[in-house]
Amino acid sequence: MILSAGDVCKSYDSLKVLKGVSLELHKGEICGLIGPNGAGKSTLFRILLGLVSRDSGSLQIHSESSKPLGGIIEKPALYGYLSALENLRVFARIQGLELTKAELENELLQVGLSPDRTDPVRNYSMGMKQRLGLAIALLNDPECVVLDEPFSGLDPIGIRTLQDEIRTLAGSRGIGILISSHNLVELGDLCDRLYVINQGEIIRHGPAREILQQAAKSYLIYGTGLKASKTLASADVEFRTGSALLHLEGPNIHQVLQHLTSEPGITLTACVPQTNLAALFEKTPG
Ligand SMILES: Nc1ncnc2c1ncn2[C@@H]1O[C@H](COP(=O)(O)OP(=O)(O)OP(=O)(O)O)[C@@H](O)[C@H]1O
Numbered sequence: 001m002i003l004s005a006g007d008v009c010k011s012y013d014s015l016k017v018l019k020g021v022s023l024e025l026h027k028g029e030i031c032g033l034i035g036p037n038g039a040g041k042s043t044l045f046r047i048l049l050g051l052v053s054r055d056s057g058s059l060q061i062h063s064e065s066s067k068p069l070g071g072i073i074e075k076p077a078l079y080g081y082l083s084a085l086e087n088l089r090v091f092a093r094i095q096g097l098e099l100t101k102a103e104l105e106n107e108l109l110q111v112g113l114s115p116d117r118t119d120p121v122r123n124y125s126m127g128m129k130q131r132l133g134l135a136i137a138l139l140n141d142p143e144c145v146v147l148d149e150p151f152s153g154l155d156p157i158g159i160r161t162l163q164d165e166i167r168t169l170a171g172s173r174g175i176g177i178l179i180s181s182h183n184l185v186e187l188g189d190l191c192d193r194l195y196v197i198n199q200g201e202i203i204r205h206g207p208a209r210e211i212l213q214q215a216a217k218s219y220l221i222y223g224t225g226l227k228a229s230k231t232l233a234s235a236d237v238e239f240r241t242g243s244a245l246l247h248l249e250g251p252n253i254h255q256v257l258q259h260l261t262s263e264p265g266i267t268l269t270a271c272v273p274q275t276n277l278a279a280l281f282e283k284t285p286g
Helices: 041-048 084-094 101-110 126-137 156-173 208-214 253-262 277-281
Strands: 003-012 015-025 030-034 056-061 069-072 144-148 176-181 193-198 201-207 216-224 236-240 243-247 267-275
Touching (some): 015 030, 015 056, 015 176, 030 156, 041 069, 041 144, 041 176, 101 126, 126 144, 126 156, 156 176, 201 208, 208 216, 216 253, 253 267, 267 277
Parallel strands (some): 069 144, 144 176
Antiparallel strands (some): 193 201
């Protein structure tokens, strides 16, 4: 384990923003913190990065690195009139690191930015600024990184590219990565584990696949022969080309799939839970 927070509380005057939040992050793991606007995500990240003090609770970072934790909170704060390389040089110096031009260029290449571009970063797209923010967070080789809403303002291709880079950082460099978002599309496929936060409380946590399944109220079933299925004949289902969208409140999806596979003439290729955001953010009874 690289990072652990236990029972962290934070209030602003009478507003309880974090009400006993606990989470863990392991080496090489990508962990998501998902919650609606105002749930307390940025406040928690600020506390993890030491930018804001907590009222109570514990915070432990198990790392030998000179910079155990790096991160970006909201949008990366950059010097708009400087180039990417110059920005990186300034932030490296602030962090006590004197890098050669070749080393700075290499850091830019690592996050997919071209060192040949020498114009001011105010000209950069949001995706490029996010990448530069990531390069700054990665200076001094932290063992874990927290990224607050790193996909905000990116188009679907930008999101996919940044997701790939995050996977590479976790996989090849073994960095533990904690990412916040209020968007499931951004975190669902990417994360090993998810924490769901609402009104300052972690209301669910566990393997991402399990969390997504718990909050699913419909399933997209891919296969052949589905339209003729007896199992689906009495179900609440919408047939599409090559798939069926099954709305399912009560019965177990595994039972339905078992019935389907035992029917002659049906071949199943996949079943994808369609997670309902409202259900995900709903507090579980008890
Ligand atoms: N410095 C502050 N002073 C007073 N209230 C604050 C402060 N910082 C955050 N808050 C309040 O704490 C609550 C949680 O804010 P926070 O930014 O942590 O949420 P969030 O989950 O990151 O939201 P979003 O997804 O909209 O960024 C909000 O009600 C916010 O107004």
